[in-house]
Amino acid sequence: MKLTFRRFDLALAHRWAIASGAGGTNVFNVAFVELTDGSGIIGRGEAAPSSRYEENVDSTIAFLEHVDAKRLSFDDIPGSMRYLDSIAERNFAPKCALNIALWDGAGKKAGRPICESLNLGFTEGKHITSFSIGLDRPEIIRQKVAEAESYPVLKLKVGGQNDRENLAALRAVAPKKTVRVDANEGWKTKEEALKQIEWLAKDGHLEFVEQPMPANASPKDLAWLKARSPLPIMADEAYLSVADVERCADCYHAANVKLVKTGGISGAYDALKAARKHGLKTMIGCMIESSILISAAAHLAELTDYLDIDGNLLITNDPYRGASSRNGMISFRDAPEKSGLRVISRA
Secondary structure (H helix, E strand, O other), rough: EEEEEEEEEEEEEEEEOOOOOOEEEEEEEEEEEEEOOOOOEEEEEEEOOHHHHHOOOHHHHHHOOOOHHOOOOOHHHHHHHHHHHHHHHOOHHHHHHHHHHHHHHHHHOOOHHHHOOOOOOOOOOOEEEEEEEEEOOOOHHHHHHHHHOOOOEEEEEEOOOOOOHHHHHHHHHHOEEEEEEEOOOOOOOOHHHHHHHHHHHOOOOOEEEEOOOOOOOOHHHHHHOOOOHHOOEEEEEOOOOOOHHHHHHHOEEEEEEOOOEEEEEEHHHHHHHHHHHHEEEEOOOOOOHHHHHHHHHOOOHHHHHHEEHHHHHHHHOOOOEEOOHHHEEEEEEOOOOOOOOOEEEEE
16 A cells, blocks of 8 residues: 655635634645555545644644555555554544545445445435634624525634624624534633523524533533523534543533544544434534545435534635535535545546
8 A cells, every 4th residue: 555645725715713713814734645555546535633632734744654554454444543543642633534545445446435335325405514604803704694695504603702793793694594603612611601602592593502611621510501501502622532422421412523533434433323322413523624524524424413514615725526515515416436435636
């Protein structure tokens, strides 16, 4: 097996900021990987590292430089992942990229899409993604919401100084549209979080609140909030893997699974199944990503109640083409490949 990788800067259509971030950014750094076996089959993957989990592109490249590609195989994904875990702990982003590439190559070798290899399938006309509106000034919020007119569900980032003004700006453009809100750990106490959620609930068209308090908040405080919240609350930064499922089942109504947190498709599949088994609603989320990671997530859509896989919609230079998101509806109907990840390069 041969491994190649490269850095890439995804350019955002609008400056991106969230409550747990620092000032926002116009560019998001990712890494792309390719695994090629002896027969010429190429598996593609992507790492979208987040500083929230103490990762960046430099740490991703450093990990990839230590990988012996001869230890990886499209025929043994579990064994390949055990080898990657032996190199270093954590490093979710590079392991995610390699895991996706392994699934892509295995699917191409078998002649079927990843979702079929997982015995999930994919139902066309069913899966709708939300469209994310980052923290910004109210006048920019109005502009962003107007640009997202064709998307039936919006996700508004909150936890900043202008939450009330920003929600009012959104509602000035989209008075009745379904909205989800994401605080990104922005409210520090259970009392503050409850006060904010009670205010949000008055809107009447909000679906749920993501990660209202820090992931490391007291389970007792989170359970207190869950019992009193007028809106469902969803774990994101608090749900990294199957190991977190029991705590999250006690403290949240739902869980957001991201491939970059779980180390790829394999970990995300397990995390989604475990969450559902413990009575949690499920969502697949994303970072700022290209169509490689977004399409990989879409192959797991049958295990979800909600989707938030819009990272490729927020950028202007996606170098790949895969699952489409026309008017928010995720579809593989026009995907360029018929097997594996179902993604090709635009080059």
